Amino acid sequence: MESKTDNLIGKTITLDDVAKEAGVSRKTVSRVINANGYVSEATRQRVEAVVRKLGYRPNLVARTLASARSTVIGLMIPGITNRYFSQVIAGVESIAQENQYSVLLLNTYGDFARERDAIRLLEEHRVDGLVYNTPTLPVAELRQLLPRQKAVVIIGHDPIEGMAGTVNVDVYSAMIQAVEHLVDVGRRRIAYVKPGIDERYPHRKRLEGLREAFRRLKLDVPPLMVEAVGGSIEDTSNQVEAWLSTKPDVDAIICYNDEAAVATIDACDRLGIKIPDDIAIVGFDDISLSRIQRISLTTFRIPRYEVGVAAARILFEQIHSTGDTSEVILQSAFVKRNSTPA
């Protein structure tokens, strides 16, 4: 059997090739591929057979150029390696797949310049939308950059009026609850192991909660706080150890996240400090590790995966209907374990 396209070996198969081989117009093939518009059943069958025979694959790049829709969204993350963010990524990715979208992943390292570059790059790739995790750039700059994107959802940042959807976790309330719990079990000299210079939303909200709780409960201003989160568990542990050996009057420590809490536990271990008798410890996240007996960390379960899911959902709402930029706030759940007294 002869075909009009036998000389196509090695060449990329295009819509034209399929059309020629099937003896129909390009548009008809396009209709079959995209399952839109009316095509007679017979024609459809014939076209589909040819598509299979030739091993045709649509060129999404050409489609994007012609249609101005890319079926790609961008995802900016400050640290891929971080357990927290990898769950967010998973959530976003899953909803993207559900919507037949692909995810372009950009690691920003929580760095101004990289964030700028990433936004630009995403714009140049003409992505249909962008999930932007924990912006470091000042609001003024965001106001300039974001309007150029077709759709934006920000995670971990104050809403920027009418410019982007936002998804946040209510760590403010969680922090208040943490302090209340510690006071309930008789602790008063509460410290906070926090990230280094960090004005970003997730930290700021914790801090506001901490201050509010101290005010309400009429506690002293928290003792010097340890700036120790961000590096490896080992680094954090060393810094906390050094700090602890100069601060013997602390009886409770709240940590920015579970990783820091584990590091803090390790520091206490090395100093012979008993948990929770001498010092009680509270974390944030509820990583799976916090559950094992040797750690048994009191913490707040933060719905990381759900954060990603929510962000992606809002984004697709925007993409599909230029829907309003909404704000979602997810709650965390207190999990009492053995690193704090009963």
Place this chain on the structure above:
Amino acid sequence: MESKTDNLIGKTITLDDVAKEAGVSRKTVSRVINANGYVSEATRQRVEAVVRKLGYRPNLVARTLASARSTVIGLMIPGITNRYFSQVIAGVESIAQENQYSVLLLNTYGDFARERDAIRLLEEHRVDGLVYNTPTLPVAELRQLLPRQKAVVIIGHDPIEGMAGTVNVDVYSAMIQAVEHLVDVGRRRIAYVKPGIDERYPHRKRLEGLREAFRRLKLDVPPLMVEAVGGSIEDTSNQVEAWLSTKPDVDAIICYNDEAAVATIDACDRLGIKIPDDIAIVGFDDISLSRIQRISLTTFRIPRYEVGVAAARILFEQIHSTGDTSEVILQSAFVKRNSTPA
């Protein structure tokens, strides 16, 4: 001051707009943007000024269509959430950024169908290359699918002759070393906590190493092995606990990875089994957690990040010079801690 393009508000700025405004040809602008070809200094200055003034951003989609190069690579990962893979991602991403490339991330969940879809999608996106982590698809199918890609590097799989570069970690030797270490410290009844049904390379190689070590050291065939890796730490811990309570004669357990090892430690704790006195435990990975006192896990440091870096490097070699498909094998490093006797 008047410009020829004052009526461009709202419209996407194209190369043409810049060219018109600057009073040069499109190609000249293209030369300035891409910094290739000769352009007089004066012209360059003028064009750059216009680019800035108009806020022009090249359309990468159009460029890709015209040039058949996408500056995007695909990255297929069986599980984003997994600590191991997130490091690999970071490695790939970092080299990609270095090469001015973006990464399209696809989560395959270690699932046939998803892997197939992902490869197709990547092909349709006309990515310049593809890093494929731990293929689950049978070799026969890979032979069909992979040649359609411009460049391929596979992580965690036997080399497929002339079809893709490969990056692997020599866990075979590591496993032998693990057994030797355990025998050295007097253990003979060694068990292996392994993934469920899993014929994939990383597990198979460990298993081959295990068998070889048992042969060399004339040990009995390892006791029933626990299929317990893959779910959460909690799941694994429960399964190991259940199994352990029926197998009191084990004096050492090698675990597929550190996460499983931590779960195993937890199971022992709950059963009142002393580590390392009653049972010695060895893991694979050296996650940062393994270092803390409460865990102090004997393990093998696996260069995860470096795996990603190596994969990306090979890929770019292929992309830039249709270089040979090479094979890289990285070594792991034994790390002795307190979960095994001195």
Place this chain on the structure above:
DNA sequence: GTGAAAGCGCTAACAA
């Protein structure tokens, strides 16, 4: 139901 023509924004090859 189907087709023809135009064009998305860029690069490539060749001129000038």
Place this chain on the structure above:
DNA sequence: TTGTTAGCGCTTTCAC
């Protein structure tokens, strides 16, 4: 050093 002419492979509009 710069410009011209064709496409890249698809969708879109409008005609038949």
